[in-house]
Amino acid sequence: MASTLNETVREDGLRIISKRLTNTKRLNLSVSALVGLAYDGEEREGRFHFWEHMAFKGTKTRSMSELKKQLGRFLYSNAFTDYTHTTYILKGAAARKEELKDVLFDMYVNPAMPAEEIEKEKGVVLREAADWKDNDSTFAIGEINKLLWRKNPLRRLGVGTEEGMRAINKDSLFADHAEWYRSSNTIVIGVGHVDHDWLCAKACEFFPMSDRKVSHPSWDDEYALPFVENRMFFERKERENAVVQFGCKIPKLSDREKQTAHLLNEMFGGGFDSMLFEEVRDKRGLAYSTYTSLDTNPLGNSFGLNALVDPKNIDYVENLIKEIAISYKLEPDRFLRAKSSILENAVIAMESSSEWESFFWRKLIREGHSAVSLKNYLHKTLKMIAGVTFEEVSTLREKLITPDRLASVIVKPC
Numbered sequence: 001m002a003s004t005l006n007e008t009v010r011e012d013g014l015r016i017i018s019k020r021l022t023n024t025k026r027l028n029l030s031v032s033a034l035v036g037l038a039y040d041g042e043e044r045e046g047r048f049h050f051w052e053h054m055a056f057k058g059t060k061t062r063s064m065s066e067l068k069k070q071l072g073r074f075l076y077s078n079a080f081t082d083y084t085h086t087t088y089i090l091k092g093a094a095a096r097k098e099e100l101k102d103v104l105f106d107m108y109v110n111p112a113m114p115a116e117e118i119e120k121e122k123g124v125v126l127r128e129a130a131d132w133k134d135n136d137s138t139f140a141i142g143e144i145n146k147l148l149w150r151k152n153p154l155r156r157l158g159v160g161t162e163e164g165m166r167a168i169n170k171d172s173l174f175a176d177h178a179e180w181y182r183s184s185n186t187i188v189i190g191v192g193h194v195d196h197d198w199l200c201a202k203a204c205e206f207f208p209m210s211d212r213k214v215s216h217p218s219w220d221d222e223y224a225l226p227f228v229e230n231r232m233f234f235e236r237k238e239r240e241n242a243v244v245q246f247g248c249k250i251p252k253l254s255d256r257e258k259q260t261a262h263l264l265n266e267m268f269g270g271g272f273d274s275m276l277f278e279e280v281r282d283k284r285g286l287a288y289s290t291y292t293s294l295d296t297n298p299l300g301n302s303f304g305l306n307a308l309v310d311p312k313n314i315d316y317v318e319n320l321i322k323e324i325a326i327s328y329k330l331e332p333d334r335f336l337r338a339k340s341s342i343l344e345n346a347v348i349a350m351e352s353s354s355e356w357e358s359f360f361w362r363k364l365i366r367e368g369h370s371a372v373s374l375k376n377y378l379h380k381t382l383k384m385i386a387g388v389t390f391e392e393v394s395t396l397r398e399k400l401i402t403p404d405r406l407a408s409v410i411v412k413p414c
Contacts, residue, residue, distance in 0.1 A: 003375070004019060004020040004021070004022075005017075005018070005019050005020075005371055005374065005375055006018050006196040006371065007370060007371030007372065008196070008200050010183070010204065010209075011209070012183055012184045012209050012210040012211075013183070013184035013185070013210065013213060014183040014184060014186055014188070014203065014204075014207055014210070015186070015187045015188065015364075016187075016188045016196075016199055016200050016203050016204075017187065017188070017189045017190070017360060017364060017371050018189070018190045018191070018194050018195075018196040018199050019189075019190070019191045019192075019194075019353075019356050019360070020192075020193070020194055020195070020196070021191065021192050021193070021353055021356070024094075024192050024193055024353060025093060025094055025095070025193050026075065026091060026092065026093060026094060026192045026193060026353060027091070027092060027093070027094040027097050027100060027190060027191075027192045027193055027194055028089070028090075028091045028190070028191045028192050028353045028354065028357055029089070029090050029091070029100055029101060029104050029188075029189070029190050030087050030088060030089045030090075030104075030188075030189045030357060030361075031087070031088050031104060031105065031108045031186060031187070031188050031189075032085045032086065032087040032088075032186065032187045032189070032361070032365055033051075033085065033086045033108075033180055033181050033185055033186055034084065034085050034180075034185045034186070034187070034214070034216070034365070035048055035084075035085065035086060035176075035180040035181075035185065035214075036048055036081050036082045036083050036084045036085050036086050036158075037049060037081055037082065037083045037153060037156065037157075037158030038083040038084055038153035038154075038158075038217075038219065038299055039153075039180075039217070040153070040156070040158060040164065042156075043163060043164070043167065044163075044164050044167045044168075045156055045157075045158060045159075045160060045161045045163070045164040046125055046129070046158065046159060046160025046161060046164040046165060046168075047164060047167070047168065047172075047176070048081055048086055048158075048176070048180075049081040049086075049125065049158055049159055049160055050121070050122075050125060050160065050165075050168055050173070051081070051086055051173070051176070051177075052079035052080060052081050052086055052088070053079075053121045053124065053125060054111060054113055054117070054118065054121060054173065055079055055088055055107045055108070055111060056068070056071070056077075056079075056107070057111070057112060057113070057114055057117040057121070058111075058112040058114060058117075059106045059107055059110040059111060059112050060110040060111075060112055061106060061110060062103075062106060064112075064114070064117065067103070067107070070099070070103050071090075071103070073092075074090055074091060074092040074096075074100065074103075075091045075092050075093070076089065076090070076091040076092075077089065077090050077091075081158070082361075082365075082366065083153060083154070083158070083297060083298070083299055084298055084299070084365070084366060085187075085361075085365045085366070087361065087365075088104060088107060088108055089104075089357075090103060090104040091353075094192060094193035094194070097194075097198070101199075101202050101203075101206070105202075105203070105206040105207070106206075108181065108186075109181075109206060109207065109208075111173075111177065113170050113173050113174065115170050118168065118169065118170060118173070122165040122168065125159065125160040125165060126160060126161075126162065126165060128159055128160070129157070129159040129160045129161065132157060132159055136236065136239065136241070136242075136243045136308075136411045137243050137245070137306060137308065138157075139234070139236075139243075139411060140234075140243045140245035140306070140409045140410075140411050141245060141247075141304065141306075142157050143232060143234065143245075143409045143411075144245050144246070144247035144304065144407060144408075144409045145247070145302075146228065147227045147228050147229050147230070147232060147247065147407045147409065148222075148227050148228075148247050148248075148249050148302060148407060149222050149249075149300065150222060150225060150228060151219075151220070151222070152219050152220065152221065152222050152299055152300050153219060153299060154297065154299050154300050154302075179214070180214065182210040182212075182214055183207040183208060183209065183210040184210035184212070184213050184214060185210075185213075185214040186207060187364065187365055188203045188207075189357065189360050189361075189364070191353045191356045191357050191360070192353040219299050219300075221249075221252070221299065221300035221301070222249070222300060223249050223250070223251050223252075223300065223301075227249070227405075227407045229407065230406075230407045230408070231407065231408050231409075231410075232408075232409050232410070233409075233410045233412070234409070234410065234411045234412070235412055235413065235414030236411060236412070236413065236414060237413070237414055238413075239311075239411075239412070239413040239414075240311075240413065241288070241308050241309065241310070241311070241413075242308075242309050242310070242311040242314050242410065242411060242412040242413065243306065243307070243308055243309075243409075243410070243411040243412075244306070244307045244309055244314060244317050244318050244321060244408065244410060245304065245305070245306050245408065245409045245410075245411070246304060246305040246306075246321060246322065246325065246406055246407070246408050247302055247303070247304045247406070247407050247408075247409075248302060248303045248304070248400065248401055248405045248406050248407070249300065249301065249302055249405060250301045250302060250303055250400045251301065251400075252301065253296065253301065255384065256384055256388070256392075257396060258296055259381065259384050259385050259388055260388050260392050260393055260396045261294055261296075261303075261396060261400065262294060262342060262385075263335065263338050263339060263342060263385070263388055263393050264294075264393050264396060264397055264400075265292050265293070265294040265303070266338040266341060266342055267330065267334050267335060267338045267393070268292045268305070268324070268325070269290060269291045269292025269293075269305065270292075270338060270341070273334065273337055273338075274290070274292070275324055275328060275334070276290040276291070276292060276305065276307070276321065276324060277290050279320065279324055279328070280307055280317060280320060280321065280324075284320075286307075286309055286310070286313050286316070286317050286320070287307040287308055287309045287317065288308045288309075289306075289307070289308045290305075290306065290307045290308075291305075291306050292304060292305050292306070293305075293306070297366070298366055298367065298368075303400060303401065305321050305325055307321060311412045311413055314410055314412060318408060318410065322403075322406060322408075325401050325406065326401060326402070326403055326406070330390070330393065330394055330397065332390050335390045335393060339385065339386070339388070342385055343382060343385055343386065346378065346381060346382060346385070347378075347382070350378060363377070
């Protein structure tokens with residue numbers, strides 16, 4: 001029986017990956033350039049995020065109006081910019097696969113970049129950046145990253161700044177396109193009702209052979225460096241809530257350590273049955289929301305804890321969260337519940353095309369795995385999670401979360 005997961009790597013490096021699902025009549029297509037927020041540079045923040053906006057402004061063969069009319073007939077169209085890739089997505093009925101790939105590939109390969117749209121879109125990007133900053137939790141995460149990292153691009157949100165927008169023009173956009181949107185720096189992914197041979201043939205027709213490779217920079221994860229500051233306060237007008245945000249850099253983890261860390265994250269902040277929710281909200285009523293985050297990014301890893309609280313309780317909640325993270329006793333029963341939840345969710349997650357897409361973006365693009373290495377990934381992962389012990393979680397907690405590595409940001413009303 002033919003494999004449902006396939007990858008073809010063309011001579012110049014173009015990667016074409018497909019996952020055939022038998023229970024759907026839809027096709028999800030995405031094309032990713034291996035360049036993103038981390039590549040902006042300090043004075044050009046928003047440079048590559050701007051590309052995802054301009055992709056919808058028409059191509060050399062379709063006006064913006066014609067493109068929008070076509071996109072409106074599909075199930076979904078979007079784009080997003082990560083630190084190390086920019087991805088363009090179209091989803092629709094597999095019966096319309098020819099039109100689907102024609103539109104998506106055209107947007108990626110043949111952008112028009114109308115000068116008047118460039119200037120208009122700069123304001124749109126700055127409004128998006130302002131919207132991110134208006135959210136106190138997002139603002140707090142951005143500020144905690146500035147405390148944790150000194151030069152690593154993770155210290156920047158990357159959405160865009162006024163200085164970055166001023167540096168963008170038609171010539172700079174086309175220069176970046178020629179440099180980074182090469183076939184050798186591109187990954188095409190099809191998930192759903194898809195035939196791998198068809199996808200390969202169409203991609204090879206559309207994406208020209210690339211005559212040279214792209215050189216990618218590397219970044220120091222700065223794990224060994226102390227943070228810039230260990231605590232910062234910010235006052236903001238017209239607020240009635242405060243945000244308490246903790247952050248902690250963590251070292252590179254093995255695959256088993258990553259699964260162990262996910263279990264720890266689930267125990268600390270995974271919903272109603274988490275330590276943070278139980279201690280801060282249920283027992284004491286001190287927060288509306290609590291959560292934790294584990295980010296295993298190719299640029300650097302971090303763990304975070306967040307609570308939305310009454311401003312008069314800031315000091316108490318800050319001390320309580322720190323105490324929970326560092327010294328509260330882990331419970332074997334909570335560990336077993338967390339493991340059961342993660343195991344069940346891992347199985348269910350692979351039922352949908354969207355989950356497969358997210359899985360590929362994370363494993364194939366962010367982490368650089370080959371499709372072949374992922375063919376038994378779910379089975380191996382389930383076996384690994386099932387084998388993680390309570391003692392491993394406890395030991396990893398002591399290794400990752402220490403008082404000298406925790407920084408905090410407080411956002412409160414002025």
